[in-house]
Amino acid sequence: MESIIRITFPDGSVREYNKGITSYEVARSISPGLAADVFAATVNGELWDLARPVQGDATLRLHKWDDPEAKHAFWHSSAHLMAEALESLWPGTKFGIGPAVENGFYYDVDPGEGKVITDSDLPLIEDKMKELAARNSPIIRTEVSKKEAMELFTAKGDEYKTELISELEDGTITLYRQGNFTDLCRGPHLPNTSSIKAIKVLSLAGAYWRGDEKRKMMTRIYGITFPKQKLLDEYMVMIEEARKRDHRRIGKDLELFAFSPRVGMGLPLWLPKGADMKQRLIDFMTKVLKERGYTMVSTPHIGNVDLYKTSGHFEKYGADSFRPITTPQEGEVFMLKPMNCPHHCEIFNATPHSYRELPVRMAEFGTVYRYEQSGELHGLTRVRSFTQDDAHHFCRPDQLKEEFKSIIDLVQYIFKIAGFSEFTAQISLRDPNNHEKYIGSDENWEKAEQAIIEAAGEKNLATTIAIGEAAFYGPKLDFMVRDAIGRKWQLGTIQVDYNLPERFGLEYTGSDNQKHQPVMIHRAIFGSMERFVAVLIENTAGRFPVWLTPDQAVILPISEKFNEYAKTVLNILNNSDIRTLIDDRNEKIGKKIRDNELKRIPYLLVIGEKEVGAGTVSVRKQGEGDRGVMKPEEFITLVKGDINREIGN
RNA sequence: GCCGAUGUAGCUCAGGGGUAGAGCACUUCCUUGGUAAGGAAGGGGUCAUGAGUUCAACUCUCAUCAUCGGCUCCA
Incomplete structure (x- = not known):
C-alpha cells in the first residue's frame, strides 16, 4: 500500500506517517x-494551513x-475573526480585503449607507471577537x-x-469558513x-478601495492579537514606550523646534537648541564633504518659472506647488524652489568644463519648498519647507559607477556615526x-537602472527592489530608517539622471576635443536636516551623542555657597569648547539631578565643599550614574575622548 | 486632498447649559542640602476661531483653523 508517507524535517531527520x-x-x-505552539507549516516550500492533509x-x-510565517497566519485568521464579529454586529457589512500586516492585521469594510463605525464601537468589536474566538x-x-465563488458572494x-x-483564475480559488462566516x-x-x-x-482609519483615491473610501479597522495575554500586555507597554520617543514630543520637551499656525502648517521653526x-x-557634513572633493555652492530660494519648465518639474508638479510668484513686471513669474537641481545645472553651465576636471561634485544645504498635501504633514518628517544636504555629481559616463559607489560609502559612514x-x-x-509618469528615453533609463543595480551589487549592499518608485527623471537608491513606531522614512537617496543634462544642454570637452554630455547624480545623505533630526531623536530617545x-x-x-566656584569651572569648560550650563536654582541636589537627567544632558557635574577644597568636580554620566571625582582638565579629556570615539579626530 | 478623532493654564489632563479645576512648570519666601521630586504662599486661561440656538454657551449646532491615526501623495 502507498498509505505511508515520509516527512523530512529541517534537521534532515525523517519520520513516516499515514498519508x-x-x-x-x-x-x-x-x-x-x-x-x-505552532500556527503554520511550510510543506515542500509552500506555506500551508496546519490542518491541511499532506498526501x-x-x-x-x-x-x-x-x-x-506563524504570526502571518495568526493575524490573518484574526482578521477573519474580526470580520465575523463585524458581520454579526452589523449584518450587511460589505468586506474588502483583510490582510495580516507587520504588527497585527486590518480589515477594510464598507458598513453600508448611513452607518458609520466610530471609536466607541471598537470595544464592542473586541468583545464580540473574544466571544467568537471562545467558541473554538x-x-x-x-x-x-x-x-x-461568484454565486456565493x-x-x-x-x-x-x-x-x-x-480577476482570479479559475481553479485557484479557495474559501475559508469559521462559524457562520465565509471569506474568499x-x-x-x-x-x-x-x-x-x-x-x-x-484604531480606525479611512482607506481607498484598492488604494485608488478615485474609488470609495472604506473603513479600515486595525487590530492585533496574541496567543497569550502576556504577549499583548508586553506589546501595549512597548507601544507606550515608543510614544515617549516620538520626536514631536521630545522636540517640544527639549525645546528643539516648534510649529506655529500663524507661520503656517508644515513650516518648522528651529528653536535655539535645535538650530x-x-x-x-551641517558643519560636520561640510567638513566631510570637503575631504571628499565636494565644492560648496549657494543658490537663491526662488527661480524663474522657465527654469522649471526647462527641467520638466513645472509640467509634472507645477499644479500642486506653492503658487507662482508674480512681480511688477508684466509676465514675469518666479517659483519658490522645490528642489536645487536646476539651479545646480545652471552653475555647471556657468563655466566651461574639461573632461580632466570631472567629476564635479557640487553641494549645497539648500532649503526647498514643497506644497505637501495637508494630511501628509507629520512633525519634522514631512514638512513644506526643509533643508536638503543636496549635492550633484557631474561625471563622465565611465566615472558613473565609481561615483555612485563612493556615495554609498558616504551614506554608510554617516549612518554609522548617527548610530x-x-x-x-x-x-x-x-x-x-x-510611461506618462517619467521623462527621458528608454535607453537612458535602462543605462541608469543598470548602473544602480551594478553599483549596489559591487558594494554588497542588501537591497530590495521597488518597481514604480523611481523619481520622474531617473531611478534611485534610497536609504530608509525606522521611526519609534516602526514607520520607515527615506533619508539618504542617490539618483542617476541622464535627462536633466540633456534638458539643460550640459557639456564638457572630451580628450577628443569634442563636446560630450555629462551624467548627473543627485544625492542627499541626511535627506533633509528636518527629517534626519526627527529620526535621530526617535532612535536616540533624545540622548544625542x-x-x-x-x-x-x-x-x-x-548649595548657593558654591556658585562662585561653579562659575570658575564653567569658564574653564567653556574655554575648552565644552558646552556647559550651571543649574544654580535654589533646589536640593537630588532635584537638580532628576531635572537635568530628564533633559538628557550627558554629564552632570556635582560640586560642593569637597570639590571646592580639592579643585575638582564630581562627574555623573546621564543614565549611568556616578563616575567619580576628577579635575576639570581630566573631565575635558574625558569629553574630548567621547567626541573622538564618536566622530574621530 | 479623503475617512475618523481631538483642541480647557507653559506641559500632562479632569470637568460640565448658570462666575474655571488638579499635578508638574513658573514667581516669591523659608530651607543651604551630597547623586532621580524639601516646605509654604502666589501669579497665570476670550475653555482653538467665527457664527447660530438659548434668559444664559467653555459645554449644544454649524463652519473655519490646527493637531493626531490612517489612505492617497512624496521632485
Whole structure:
C-alpha cells in the first residue's frame, strides 16, 4: 500500500506517517506542547494551513510564534475573526480585503449607507471577537470553482469580493469558513479560532478601495492579537514606550523646534537648541564633504518659472506647488524652489568644463519648498519647507559607477556615526507600464537602472527592489530608517539622471576635443536636516551623542555657597569648547539631578565643599550614574575622548 | 486632498447649559542640602476661531483653523 508517507524535517531527520496526516498531527506526534505552539507549516516550500492533509512525501517546517510565517497566519485568521464579529454586529457589512500586516492585521469594510463605525464601537468589536474566538470554531478550507465563488458572494451582496474574484483564475480559488462566516482567501490559516487568546482592536482609519483615491473610501479597522495575554500586555507597554520617543514630543520637551499656525502648517521653526544642533550637523557634513572633493555652492530660494519648465518639474508638479510668484513686471513669474537641481545645472553651465576636471561634485544645504498635501504633514518628517544636504555629481559616463559607489560609502559612514545600524536600502525603478509618469528615453533609463543595480551589487549592499518608485527623471537608491513606531522614512537617496543634462544642454570637452554630455547624480545623505533630526531623536530617545547634543554638561552646585566656584569651572569648560550650563536654582541636589537627567544632558557635574577644597568636580554620566571625582582638565579629556570615539579626530 | 478623532493654564489632563479645576512648570519666601521630586504662599486661561440656538454657551449646532491615526501623495 502507498498509505505511508515520509516527512523530512529541517534537521534532515525523517519520520513516516499515514498519508493524509496534517501538519498539526505531525506536531502533536512530536509533543503536545509543540502542537500548542505552532500556527503554520511550510510543506515542500509552500506555506500551508496546519490542518491541511499532506498526501505524499514532503519536507516540513513547523512555524512557532517567533516565525513571521506563524504570526502571518495568526493575524490573518484574526482578521477573519474580526470580520465575523463585524458581520454579526452589523449584518450587511460589505468586506474588502483583510490582510495580516507587520504588527497585527486590518480589515477594510464598507458598513453600508448611513452607518458609520466610530471609536466607541471598537470595544464592542473586541468583545464580540473574544466571544467568537471562545467558541473554538474550526477554520475550514475549501476549494471552489470561480462560478461557485461568484454565486456565493453575489448572493451575499459583497460587491468588493466579486470584483476580486472576477480577476482570479479559475481553479485557484479557495474559501475559508469559521462559524457562520465565509471569506474568499488564499490562506493559510490557523486550524481553529481558539488559539486567539488576547485581542485588541486598535484604531480606525479611512482607506481607498484598492488604494485608488478615485474609488470609495472604506473603513479600515486595525487590530492585533496574541496567543497569550502576556504577549499583548508586553506589546501595549512597548507601544507606550515608543510614544515617549516620538520626536514631536521630545522636540517640544527639549525645546528643539516648534510649529506655529500663524507661520503656517508644515513650516518648522528651529528653536535655539535645535538650530544649534542642526548647524552642528551641517558643519560636520561640510567638513566631510570637503575631504571628499565636494565644492560648496549657494543658490537663491526662488527661480524663474522657465527654469522649471526647462527641467520638466513645472509640467509634472507645477499644479500642486506653492503658487507662482508674480512681480511688477508684466509676465514675469518666479517659483519658490522645490528642489536645487536646476539651479545646480545652471552653475555647471556657468563655466566651461574639461573632461580632466570631472567629476564635479557640487553641494549645497539648500532649503526647498514643497506644497505637501495637508494630511501628509507629520512633525519634522514631512514638512513644506526643509533643508536638503543636496549635492550633484557631474561625471563622465565611465566615472558613473565609481561615483555612485563612493556615495554609498558616504551614506554608510554617516549612518554609522548617527548610530543607524538597521537601515534598508531600496532600489527604486520605474514602472515600465506607466510611461506618462517619467521623462527621458528608454535607453537612458535602462543605462541608469543598470548602473544602480551594478553599483549596489559591487558594494554588497542588501537591497530590495521597488518597481514604480523611481523619481520622474531617473531611478534611485534610497536609504530608509525606522521611526519609534516602526514607520520607515527615506533619508539618504542617490539618483542617476541622464535627462536633466540633456534638458539643460550640459557639456564638457572630451580628450577628443569634442563636446560630450555629462551624467548627473543627485544625492542627499541626511535627506533633509528636518527629517534626519526627527529620526535621530526617535532612535536616540533624545540622548544625542556628546559631540552633537546642545548642552554637553551641567554644573550642579550643592548649595548657593558654591556658585562662585561653579562659575570658575564653567569658564574653564567653556574655554575648552565644552558646552556647559550651571543649574544654580535654589533646589536640593537630588532635584537638580532628576531635572537635568530628564533633559538628557550627558554629564552632570556635582560640586560642593569637597570639590571646592580639592579643585575638582564630581562627574555623573546621564543614565549611568556616578563616575567619580576628577579635575576639570581630566573631565575635558574625558569629553574630548567621547567626541573622538564618536566622530574621530 | 479623503475617512475618523481631538483642541480647557507653559506641559500632562479632569470637568460640565448658570462666575474655571488638579499635578508638574513658573514667581516669591523659608530651607543651604551630597547623586532621580524639601516646605509654604502666589501669579497665570476670550475653555482653538467665527457664527447660530438659548434668559444664559467653555459645554449644544454649524463652519473655519490646527493637531493626531490612517489612505492617497512624496521632485
